[in-house]
Amino acid sequence: MRVYLFYLRAALAAFFMLFTFSSNAQPGISEFYSASAEVNRWYFSLSDLVLVIGAIAGILGGLRVYANWQMGKHHIDAQVMGWFFSCLFLSLIGVFLRGLFRL
Numbered sequence: 001m002r003v004y005l006f007y008l009r010a011a012l013a014a015f016f017m018l019f020t021f022s023s024n025a026q027p028g029i030s031e032f033y034s035a036s037a038e039v040n041r042w043y044f045s046l047s048d049l050v051l052v053i054g055a056i057a058g059i060l061g062g063l064r065v066y067a068n069w070q071m072g073k074h075h076i077d078a079q080v081m082g083w084f085f086s087c088l089f090l091s092l093i094g095v096f097l098r099g100l101f102r103l
Helices: 002-023 029-070 077-100
Strands: none
Touching: 029 077
8 A cells, every 4th residue: 555655756756857847838928028029119109199198188178178267167077177187197107107017
């Protein structure tokens, strides 16, 4: 009985040792690194595009607030706060993404 138990333990140890050697070359690792490199290449152009879209939206929001102010709607506090915090969000999300992708 002890001999069979010894052979069983030896066979399990050999199996797990071979399993760990074969798991070092997992598929998908090289694809992950290539996707990471592609994200790093495209990050700056995409971040510039997001800032341009944010600038256009900020200008349009500012014009809307100005138009409402000129039309006599003086209760525009919610619009001004929404406009300000959306600009703040766009500024901070760039810093967050730069830290996330380690750029």
